[in-house]
Amino acid sequence: MAKEVTQPPQLLRGMKDIQPADWPYWHRVFDAVRDLAGVYGFERVETPILEASSLFNRSIGQDTEIMEKQMYSFVDKSGDSVSLRPEGTASVVRSYIEHGMLNLPQPVKLYYLGPFFRHERPQAGRYRQLWQFGLEVIGTDQPVTEVQLILLARAVYQVCGLDSRVQINSLGDKASRTAYIKALQAFFRTRKSELTEEQREVLLKTPLRLLDSKDPKILELLTDAPQIVDHLDDASRQHFVKVLEYLDELEVPYVLNPRLVRGLDYYNRTVFEIWSVDDELGQSALGGGGRYDGLVEQLGGRPTPAAGFAGGIERLVNKMKESGVVPPVWHPEVFLAQLGEPARKKMLKLFEALRSEGIRASESMTKDGLKPQLEMANKLGVPYTLIIGQKELMDDTILIRDMENGIQEIVPYDKAVAEVKKRVSRVQANSIRPVIGQIKPDRVDLTDKLEDLPLLAKDHDPDIDNE
Numbered sequence: 357m358a359k360e361v362t363q364p365p366q367l368l369r370g371m372k373d374i375q376p377a378d379w380p381y382w383h384r385v386f387d388a389v390r391d392l393a394g395v396y397g398f399e400r401v402e403t404p405i406l407e408a409s410s411l412f413n414r415s416i417g418q419d420t421e422i423m424e425k426q427m428y429s430f431v432d433k434s435g436d437s438v439s440l441r442p443e444g445t446a447s448v449v450r451s452y453i454e455h456g457m458l459n460l461p462q463p464v465k466l467y468y469l470g471p472f473f474r475h476e477r478p479q480a481g482r483y484r485q486l487w488q489f490g491l492e493v494i495g496t497d498q499p500v501t502e503v504q505l506i507l508l509a510r511a512v513y514q515v516c517g518l519d520s521r522v523q524i525n526s527l528g529d530k531a532s533r534t535a536y537i538k539a540l541q542a543f544f545r546t547r548k549s550e551l552t553e554e555q556r557e558v559l560l561k562t563p564l565r566l567l568d569s570k571d572p573k574i575l576e577l578l579t580d581a582p583q584i585v586d587h588l589d590d591a592s593r594q595h596f597v598k599v600l601e602y603l604d605e606l607e608v609p610y611v612l613n614p615r616l617v618r619g620l621d622y623y624n625r626t627v628f629e630i631w632s633v634d635d636e637l638g639q640s641a642l643g644g645g646g647r648y649d650g651l652v653e654q655l656g657g658r659p660t661p662a663a664g665f666a667g668g669i670e671r672l673v674n675k676m677k678e679s680g681v682v683p684p685v686w687h688p689e690v691f692l693a694q695l696g697e698p699a700r701k702k703m704l705k706l707f708e709a710l711r712s713e714g715i716r717a718s719e720s721m722t723k724d725g726l727k728p729q730l731e732m733a734n735k736l737g738v739p740y741t742l743i744i745g746q747k748e749l750m751d752d753t754i755l756i757r758d759m760e761n762g763i764q765e766i767v768p769y770d771k772a773v774a775e776v777k778k779r780v781s782r783v784q785a786n787s788i789r790p791v792i793g794q795i796k797p798d799r800v801d802l803t804d805k806l807e808d809l810p811l812l813a814k815d816h817d818p819d820i821d822n823e
């Protein structure tokens with residue numbers, strides 16, 4: 357009987373592996389978020405990926421696109437209806453209430469970093485598992501909060517090498533939003549003949565979504581449509597003016613965007629997005645946020661105003677790559693090369709000794725010939741290679757080769773760590789280290805220079821081809 361052909365397993369649609377070559381970018385983002393969140397006084401919180409489905413039903417809003425189409429929900433083995441979290445704010449608010457954080461000095465400032473799940477139609481820049489960093493400030497209604505969220509988010513983008521612009525709007529309170537929805541529905545009813553069947557349905561159920569539409573016909577109609585800023589209640593208007601005053605004072609570039617409404621039900625007053633400067637239409641917003649003053653109460657806590665921001669990490673990394681940002685990468689300071697089994701044992705020991713002294717060594721313990729090992733050292737661009745060949749093994753010495761000028765020195769094996777430390781500290785003092793606020797490769801690539809050098813100095817050849 358013919359053998360059944362089995363296909364190798366594949367990624368699910370819309371999912372993606374973060375491969376080794378991507379990690380320098382991802383680490384750059386993680387480090388920037390962690391460092392800057394700390395600077396702005398945020399503490400980390402991580403909530404589970406799986407939550408009771410009711411959490412999202414109660415917070416995000418039944419008629420939103422996420423709840424209607426994108427939830428990964430199922431009944432688990434205990435018979436509970438559970439969901440993979442589609443966003444972070446609802447979970448953080450649950451955690452705030454559940455752990456009595458309202459008894460802490462307010463506001464409580466929290467940040468998180470992790471994967472979220474939305475069953476979206478896969479397309480460029482849209483994934484079904486997406487990573488976000490999120491910032492939440494719970495327990496204050498001060499307009500300065502939104503401004504600090506914007507400053508922190510923009511600082512993250514700046515450290516990641518991107519220039520960004522703020523899009524901002526205000527939704528007002530519940531009453532002003534309801535009044536605006538009525539005005540918007542009345543406007544589109546007079547143009548009903550120009551709407552598709554689907555758009556009429558949206559007009560009836562979730563009219564604010566028309567503002568997000570990319571349909572050119574709707575875009576044209578919207579130029580005459582009423583704007584939400586004209587329906588704001590007085591308190592929300594004053595709040596919004598204050599937010600804009602701070603932004604002006606700090607010279608943060610922003611665009612007043614009357615079409616910006618954000619997708620979720622819990623937002624009120626200020627909403628904003630951050631776009632990269634070259635993204636004129638917000639096709640791939642880096643992140644978005646706003647105020648959600650009613651959410652804590654809606655989820656069973658006492659009334660507590662709050663605001664937050666969430667930034668997409670895949671989008672950010674894609675943008676960094678597109679813009680030619682070079683993230684700092686891990687560079688070994690020495691390379692260990694050995695010839696033969698007894699030398700390998702000595703090198704294993706030396707690797708451990710170097711590691712405990714904080715020296716980053718790269719090695720090729722699985723290789724036997726010296727030639728491929730030295731080629732690897734060349735490729736890595738290490739400043740020094742340590743070699744134990746047959747002669748060194750016999751003399752209980754080690755050869756230290758300066759990869760830049762080809763000069764080699766023989767030192768006793770038991771002095772190797774001290775000798776390497778001396779040399780490496782010289783290299784570190786001369787190299788550029790990444791600093792918050794700057795993007796620079798932390799070391800110059802030496803590979804090209806090394807290609808011209810003979811592999812080993814003439815006066816000593818530790819048996820390259822003598823295996």
Ligand code: AMP
Nearest residue numbers: 481482483486641642643644667668671
């Ligand atoms: P949202 O929670 O929808 O406001 O999204 C905040 C940010 O997360 C967006 O601005 C995007 O950068 C990112 N994002 C949202 N959905 C996706 C997705 N399906 N794939 C990749 N990134 C996403």
